[in-house]
Amino acid sequence: MAATVGRICGAGLLKPSNISSISQISSYSTTKEWTRGRKALLGSLGLLAGGTGALLYALDQSVKASDLELHPPKNIWSHSGLFSSLDHSSIRRGYEVYKQVCAACHSMRFIAYRNLIGVSHTEAEAKAEAEEILVEDGPDESGNMFQRPGKLSDYFPNPYPNEEAARAANNGAYPPDLSYIVSARHGGEDYVFALLTGYCDAPAGVLLREGQYYNAYFPGGAISMSQALYNETTEYSDGTPATASQQAKDVATFLKWTAEPEHDDRKKMLIKAIGIFTFLIALSYYVKKLKFSSLKTRKVEFRPKNQ
Structure with missing residues (x-):
């Protein structure tokens, strides 16, 4: 200084x-003091x-x-790609697995038979599937309730009349609704596949109560649902060998569709958006490069008049 x-x-x-x-x-300057204070604060x-x-x-x-829970391994699904759609043949087989095995305990109250049209069944096939169930309707002209065959607008039937009946039939456990189970569980379809194929004997030190089974992928390991899928448990209409892993894969794909019915439409929209934006970006570059090149390279010069 x-x-x-x-x-x-x-x-x-x-x-x-x-x-x-x-x-x-200069003796009152706080530059050094503020610097030290900031350093101390930081x-x-x-x-x-x-x-x-x-x-x-x-x-x-x-x-x-x-934590005794195993995280499901990541599987390679046919619909995992950025532009890959769901396997609709697998969706149809998964529906057959649900109908023949899972529907005995689990409901799908948010899925109607009309949702199958154009995805896994034709309109005639979906109508035939709906007519296999009986739906309570009414009242009629006499004020009485009656049973009628199902229609396309009807939703999948609930195996139990209420939650209490479901718990009574399953040793106090309440089977969850499967409509959005893939989105509701960490791991999605990987979790469903691992859970269905992950039954084994309980390790030493793990005690199971009556009516419980051991599955390492279920939180806690003790699950009230017994192993449901075995080889040839389901008979596929297309003749595919119904191994336990094949059934688990198909029903996981089916549940992926029920949880995200807009899956294929969303990826179609992505393809359209990429095409449109590619065209717009190319057009913008053309306009900028050619139309505005004269403006960008123009030189403005001021020449005063001679006085």
Whole structure:
């Protein structure tokens, strides 16, 4: 500071009488103090954030270490690609697995028979499937309820009249509705496939109550649903060999469709959007490159008139 003031005085820009006032003003500068304070504040915040992150990581690892649930392995599905659609033959076979096996305990109250049209069945086939069930309707002209064959507008029937009846028939466990089960479970169709094929003997130290079975992919391991899929449990109409893994794969694909019926339409829209935006980007580049090139390279020059 003294050297700077000396240079300024030597240049004749500052009078000697003002040197003391400048030195007094400089003594009140808070630049260094604010810099140290900011550094201390940032350091404290960094230590606090690092400590909080380490604590959360330790708690997360401790929870995982005590968790007996296995995470389902990632499978390669035919519909996993960015532009891949669902396998509609597999959806039809999955519906047959649900109808012959799963429908005995699980409902699908958000899916109607009309939803099958154009996906896995023709209109005539979907109508025939609906007519196989009896639906309570009414009242009639006499005020009585009656049974009628199902229609395309009817939803899949519930195997139990109410939740209490479902629990009574399953040792207190309530079979969940399968309409959106793929979206409601972590892992999606991978979880469904792993759960259906993951039954095994309980390891040592794991106690199961009466009516419970061991499945490592179910939270806690103890599940009230017995193994439902075995080889040749289902008879496919297209003659596909009905192995346990094939049935699990097909019903997982079917449940993927019930949870996301717009799956194929969404990917079709993606293809259309990519095509449209590609055309618009190319058109924009053409307009910018050719139409505005003259404006971008134009030089404006001012020439005053001679006076």
